[in-house]
Amino acid sequence: xxxxxxxxxxxxxxxxxxxxxxxxxxxxxxxxxxxxxxxxxxxxxxxxxxxxxxxxxxxxxxxxxxxxxxxxxxxxxxxxxxxxxxxxxxxxxxxxxxxxxxxxxxxxxxxxxxxxxxxxxxxxxxxxxxxxxxxxxxxxxxxxxxxxxxxxxxxxxxxxxxxxxxxxxxxxxxxxxxxxxxxxxxxxxxxxxxxxxxxxxxxxxxxxxxxxxxxxxxxxxxxxxxxxxxxxxxxxxxxxxxxxxxxxxxxxxxxxxxxxxxxxxxxxxxxxxxxxxxxxxxxxxxxxxxxxxxxxxxxxxxxxxxxxxxxxxxxxxxxxxxxxxxxxxxxxxxxxxxxxxxxxxxxxxxxxxxxxxxxx
Ligand SMILES: [Zn+2]
Numbered sequence: 001x002x003x004x005x006x007x008x009x010x011x012x013x014x015x016x017x018x019x020x021x022x023x024x025x026x027x028x029x030x031x032x033x034x035x036x037x038x039x040x041x042x043x044x045x046x047x048x049x050x051x052x053x054x055x056x057x058x059x060x061x062x063x064x065x066x067x068x069x070x071x072x073x074x075x076x077x078x079x080x081x082x083x084x085x086x087x088x089x090x091x092x093x094x095x096x097x098x099x100x101x102x103x104x105x106x107x108x109x110x111x112x113x114x115x116x117x118x119x120x121x122x123x124x125x126x127x128x129x130x131x132x133x134x135x136x137x138x139x140x141x142x143x144x145x146x147x148x149x150x151x152x153x154x155x156x157x158x159x160x161x162x163x164x165x166x167x168x169x170x171x172x173x174x175x176x177x178x179x180x181x182x183x184x185x186x187x188x189x190x191x192x193x194x195x196x197x198x199x200x201x202x203x204x205x206x207x208x209x210x211x212x213x214x215x216x217x218x219x220x221x222x223x224x225x226x227x228x229x230x231x232x233x234x235x236x237x238x239x240x241x242x243x244x245x246x247x248x249x250x251x252x253x254x255x256x257x258x259x260x261x262x263x264x265x266x267x268x269x270x271x272x273x274x275x276x277x278x279x280x281x282x283x284x285x286x287x288x289x290x291x292x293x294x295x296x297x298x299x300x301x302x303x304x305x306x307x308x309x310x311x312x313x314x315x316x317x318x319x320x321x322x323x324x325x326x327x328x329x330x331x332x333x334x335x336x337x338x339x340x341x342x343x344x345x346x347x348x349x350x351x352x353x354x355x356x357x358x359x360x
Contacts, residue, residue: 017068024290024350025064031342032063032279036331041320042199042231045247049232050273052243057270063280066226066270067287070181073224076115077149079177081223082106083184083214083235085126088205091322094315095126097308098329099186101316101336102228102281104133104307105299106183107154109285111139113297118154119177123209127158132314136307137299148177163209170213174221182218182268184235185228186277187211189264191254197262199231201250211235212266227268228280230329238267276329279339286343295351298344304337 033050037043050062059065074080084099086092107118118139120130131141140153148155155177160169188196190210197203215235218225227236232244232251244263245252252261274280282299289297299307312324320330328336 017064020350021064021290022060024346025061025287027346028063028283028286028343029061031339032274032283035275036335038330041330042249046230046273046275048247049240049243052240052247053271053273056240061287062270062272063283064287064291066272066284067291069224069226069270070114070284070288071291074110074114074116074180077117078180079117079119079148080110080114081119081121081173081177081179081182081214083121083182083187083211084130085122086186086188087317087319088125088207092317092319093125094128094317096186096319097129097311097316098230098277098319100126100130100133101307101311101328102185102278103130104137104139105278105285105304106185106281107134107139108137108299109288109297111152111154113288113292113294116180117148117151119173119179120154120156121173121211121214122156122158123207123211124158124161125207127156129311129314129316131156132310133307133316136310137303159209159211161207161209166209166211167213167216170211170217173214174217179218179223181224181226182214183226183228184215184268185281186230187235188233189235189266191258191260191263192265193258193260195256195258195260197233197250197254197256199233199248199250199262201254201256201262203254203256203258215266215268224270225268226270226272226284227266228272228274228277228284230274230277230280231262233262233264234277235264235266236268236271237263238265239271241265276331276336278328278336282340282343286347289347290350293351295348298347299340300344301337301341304340305333308333308336
């Protein structure tokens, strides 16, 4: 049921990536799929999901492939749509901080690395933490209506609040911005029956709209699509639908009246699995910096810290306890910040001149 990437322009490029870069990407993949989960949540899953994604795609690294697809597809001045936002009232009224923080990191790389124009598309109740995160990352939100190519910043547009209106709106967004690429990060998506679930099978979020028509437009218009997630219910995981149903306890059995599990059928061209979705974004950023040869590009840990703090101030909650505790997916925020330091150093080392030192 899943189309391969063979028909997409990104398909021909894998032969042109050198061995060193693939190994770099594999190291990045490993780093961002290290699992840290309390016993109350599904565990022992990330490695298996990652293995399934690699087996399905045939790529040596999912994160490097995502970065390469962006590098190939996006020209200066092009728009890159970034879709995020998960969680609703009463416990997560403006959404969780896994998603907006990574979206801001990606937007920063899109702007500073590709000289392109990030366009956030989200539900209205998720906008505040996304704006706050983006601005903390140094990516200002410009007034809608400004000529995109002159913006030197991002745009944010909010979706309709009724499912029936989303397809027309998505089409309008593509007419307006003609994005070269679309990235979904931690964006919940429907199963075979059209029902959207949380990672543990909960359904019945309200408000929520299905933003899959954005992916449908991307496919129809030939924009490359990337999905980043950490469970299998997020946009993109349709590429490994059967694996999610098998691996995740709620994959095939949700416990809600739909009785069809949380595994989504939505397939992006490239799927990035990470232990925390934001880490998948950091990983793509690092791979892009490596491929572009830009040692100056990786997000400094100080910026990563600022973005996480701003996301909380903007109303984003951590999603395990649904609070403003200094966590991302139950993991101390400092861990995410430290990860950006490691990735930054991996990029720096990967771009050093050839020199084995005097003793090697
Ligand atoms: Zn269900």
